[in-house]
Amino acid sequence: MSSDHQAGEVPPLTEDIAPGTATDPPVGSDDAATVTVDGTAVDLPAGSTLLDAVEAVESGGDASGGGVDGGTAETVPALCHYGREDIGPRSTCRTCMVETDSSGLVPACSHPAEDGAVVRTDAEAAIEARDVNLDLVLSNHNLRCTTCGKNGRCDLQDAAIENDVEEPRYGVLDDRDAYEPIDDSSSFIQIDRNKCILCNRCVEACNDVQVEGVLRMEGSGADTRIGFQNGAATMEDSTCVSCGHCATVCPTGSLVEKGIEDATTIQIPGFTQKNSVGKTYERDGDPKGPMTPKKAAERTERAASGETERERETAKETASDERRDWP
Amino acid sequence: MDDSSLADRQRVVRVPADRPDLAEAAEGEVDGGGADGSDAGGRSTHGGDADLTVARVGPVGLDGLDPLVTATRGGETAVYANAGPDLVSEIVTDLAEGTVGVVGEPLAVAGHALGPATFPPAPGTPLDVGNRHLLGGAGWHRPADPEDHAAAGGFVDAGLEAVVTAADGLRGRGWGDWCHDVDLAPTLDRAREAFGEAAVVVNAHGTAADPGARSGADEGSRRPGTDEGSRRSGTDAFLLESVPFAVLEGADLLATAVDADRVVVYVSEADETAVERARAAAENYPDPVTPFEVVTGPAVHRATEPTMALEAIEGNHRLEARLRRPGELPTLNGTPALVHTARTVAHLADRVQAADGDGPGHPGTRLVTVTRDVEAPATVELSETATLDAALDAVSLAGEFKAAAVGGQFGGLTDALDVDADPDALGEAGLGTEGVVEIIGEGRCLVEFVGRRAQRAADTNCGRCVPCREGTTQLTELLRDIYDGDYDEDGIAELLRVMNGSSVCAFGVEAARPTRTAMTTFGGEFEAHAEGRCPAGACFEAPEVTQ
Numbered sequence: 001m002s003s004d005h006q007a008g009e010v011p012p013l014t015e016d017i018a019p020g021t022a023t024d025p026p027v028g029s030d031d032a033a034t035v036t037v038d039g040t041a042v043d044l045p046a047g048s049t050l051l052d053a054v055e056a057v058e059s060g061g062d063a064s065g066g067g068v069d070g071g072t073a074e075t076v077p078a079l080c081h082y083g084r085e086d087i088g089p090r091s092t093c094r095t096c097m098v099e100t101d102s103s104g105l106v107p108a109c110s111h112p113a114e115d116g117a118v119v120r121t122d123a124e125a126a127i128e129a130r131d132v133n134l135d136l137v138l139s140n141h142n143l144r145c146t147t148c149g150k151n152g153r154c155d156l157q158d159a160a161i162e163n164d165v166e167e168p169r170y171g172v173l174d175d176r177d178a179y180e181p182i183d184d185s186s187s188f189i190q191i192d193r194n195k196c197i198l199c200n201r202c203v204e205a206c207n208d209v210q211v212e213g214v215l216r217m218e219g220s221g222a223d224t225r226i227g228f229q230n231g232a233a234t235m236e237d238s239t240c241v242s243c244g245h246c247a248t249v250c251p252t253g254s255l256v257e258k259g260i261e262d263a264t265t266i267q268i269p270g271f272t273q274k275n276s277v278g279k280t281y282e283r284d285g286d287p288k289g290p291m292t293p294k295k296a297a298e299r300t301e302r303a304a305s306g307e308t309e310r311e312r313e314t315a316k317e318t319a320s321d322e323r324r325d326w327p
Numbered sequence: 328m329d330d331s332s333l334a335d336r337q338r339v340v341r342v343p344a345d346r347p348d349l350a351e352a353a354e355g356e357v358d359g360g361g362a363d364g365s366d367a368g369g370r371s372t373h374g375g376d377a378d379l380t381v382a383r384v385g386p387v388g389l390d391g392l393d394p395l396v397t398a399t400r401g402g403e404t405a406v407y408a409n410a411g412p413d414l415v416s417e418i419v420t421d422l423a424e425g426t427v428g429v430v431g432e433p434l435a436v437a438g439h440a441l442g443p444a445t446f447p448p449a450p451g452t453p454l455d456v457g458n459r460h461l462l463g464g465a466g467w468h469r470p471a472d473p474e475d476h477a478a479a480g481g482f483v484d485a486g487l488e489a490v491v492t493a494a495d496g497l498r499g500r501g502w503g504d505w506c507h508d509v510d511l512a513p514t515l516d517r518a519r520e521a522f523g524e525a526a527v528v529v530n531a532h533g534t535a536a537d538p539g540a541r542s543g544a545d546e547g548s549r550r551p552g553t554d555e556g557s558r559r560s561g562t563d564a565f566l567l568e569s570v571p572f573a574v575l576e577g578a579d580l581l582a583t584a585v586d587a588d589r590v591v592v593y594v595s596e597a598d599e600t601a602v603e604r605a606r607a608a609a610e611n612y613p614d615p616v617t618p619f620e621v622v623t624g625p626a627v628h629r630a631t632e633p634t635m636a637l638e639a640i641e642g643n644h645r646l647e648a649r650l651r652r653p654g655e656l657p658t659l660n661g662t663p664a665l666v667h668t669a670r671t672v673a674h675l676a677d678r679v680q681a682a683d684g685d686g687p688g689h690p691g692t693r694l695v696t697v698t699r700d701v702e703a704p705a706t707v708e709l710s711e712t713a714t715l716d717a718a719l720d721a722v723s724l725a726g727e728f729k730a731a732a733v734g735g736q737f738g739g740l741t742d743a744l745d746v747d748a749d750p751d752a753l754g755e756a757g758l759g760t761e762g763v764v765e766i767i768g769e770g771r772c773l774v775e776f777v778g779r780r781a782q783r784a785a786d787t788n789c790g791r792c793v794p795c796r797e798g799t800t801q802l803t804e805l806l807r808d809i810y811d812g813d814y815d816e817d818g819i820a821e822l823l824r825v826m827n828g829s830s831v832c833a834f835g836v837e838a839a840r841p842t843r844t845a846m847t848t849f850g851g852e853f854e855a856h857a858e859g860r861c862p863a864g865a866c867f868e869a870p871e872v873t874q
Contacts, residue, residue, distance in 0.1 A: 020645035025652040132825040136797035224790025327810040
């Protein structure tokens, strides 16, 4: 084994991992608590959130295994919530809003379960917030489900069906934006950012669980997207080791394993998963060595564009008024 | 730095520290003088007129008077607005000859006791608008010189109890404050419970309004101004430029109270003067509890939000809001942190000083910056019992008053400013408490105004939460739809409620305000646009007339 090769195998130091996300405080309760959800009391251990209470009541069993009657008055999608492997809660989608007696409207996924808390899933403001936020998620999602490999096993599709969404009030991505090309450059994992709901599960799986430091959150506003910490434009040029954890945790068809990316598409001649948005990034055809390329590549913000995130963001803010005419 | 305060000097000419040409003109008139190379200090002259001092002082806050030069001799001060080098030379000669206010046309000649430690009252001028408790040293003190602040009663030797008493009932100023509009006392208690493991963050990041806002010159223009020179930093950065010791003292008092091991002053990298003066003042501060660190953040609006400020100080390359744990302090590198704006801590210091002097205590005041369609912006200090329109006496409107946006970038729109400057009254009126009043002149379209604000919010939010990221995008689209005849009033109101009620941080919550208040107060303009008319005559092309 050459020394070059060894250098290529050095895993990233954790302190160099820069996922681009904020350092959130812990969200669970300090102590065990009894919480009432839509009239049903549920006992929860320390470290619980209000969503744990809601889910316990929804599933008819409390977190400690005891039986609870009733169920919740309304469905709480909690789209971006994962609840396993210490991933999340990101609390980004806000489709878990519930009303509490003490704190008003709160996101159940990231609100500690305080003892004695009284939660209503059917309060008017909570229903409105969940419905509007679900439609807002749909407004920025590639809804071409028939050519999606996650058709039938998609959290967003499930939530839309459970909430009887017939026609999202803000329309769908088709109405509004050009599609971003599908990144089909990796041999193992495909990215369709048009289906990404920015739940951050993949970024946490990649950085906090696998400690690979490949994926990150980047950009701001409508340009917020999943990108690569080495500044690469495609998966192929990233430092991905193809562990597949990101695809496992993805709630939609945004990150899928190659080979089953069209597993559940509906067969319509001429329409395939790969041509569903028109353009695709393919492999560049260069032969690859046995090891993951650029494992120890320079991890700097300047890698891709030559400017730092700060410079980019400042320029974007300054340009906002000049960039577009009104109306 | 001088080792004595200006109050001890016989004759003093004060010129703005950012106008070296004026200081040089003054010094050139003094025999035997020579520059000492200090930008922000003062200089006693030697050899010639030993009693004449040229002092480089911070801004007074009234841009229309800039450059403001004062000449003090004994019990009299002549105040000159818009002074040039020639006039400054004459002023110095005037003083050297034993007279004051004889040359030129002084704005006012104020009588006062010998050696005033703060700007003497100048009745009948914009300087006389409101109070000057926090702003007493503005335009009067040398920003890097602690002696001037000490002469004005600063650097009180106050213990924990005095700070706790002063914090009780003091409400955080501005959206950059963790305690925005709420009492400081509970967070102070929590930080004290951290037993010496606490940090104090002074948040002086912030803009007075959106960078497009400018004064006067663009009246009637549809495009927002981008003139670099007319942009204004926020009120917190202004305090650092003008009276940095008042801010640092407040931070030091908090640090004393919670036994902090770290005090950070956080400023936008665009506010270079504020950064420079904060660093100089931090260097010269007498015996701080712990040395001050001055840290810069990116010049973007969202970087003012307290959790994003903490992310910036920690060095994250990308800023997004953090979640907040109910009832707990945020952390800076794992340490519980008090995050207050420069205004808040300066008010705290002011309250401690007032109590120390056995005086009646200052009534609550608020700093208010008036900008946009005015000849020149102004920052004044109003009593909380005064109405906002009192601040208008400090500015000249550029054109007729149509409306005002009260509360900064995401302020609320109103057609009247007869509302008290205190947060309860402003909240009831649906307005923001940021301390910024943007005057919107006749001829501006309010649908365009709030549309641009929505667009900015969509372009510059952190991207974390759906109600803000996607909500501002859809809000912009819904406002554009009005121009196509589709004014979905209920749909917009619904979206605004959800943005307001479910966003992660104040950015999304407040981004709903301009449109909400405009629809309430100026609903007719929205309806007119849906019918193809713009009451301000700004939005639609004139129809072509064919014979």
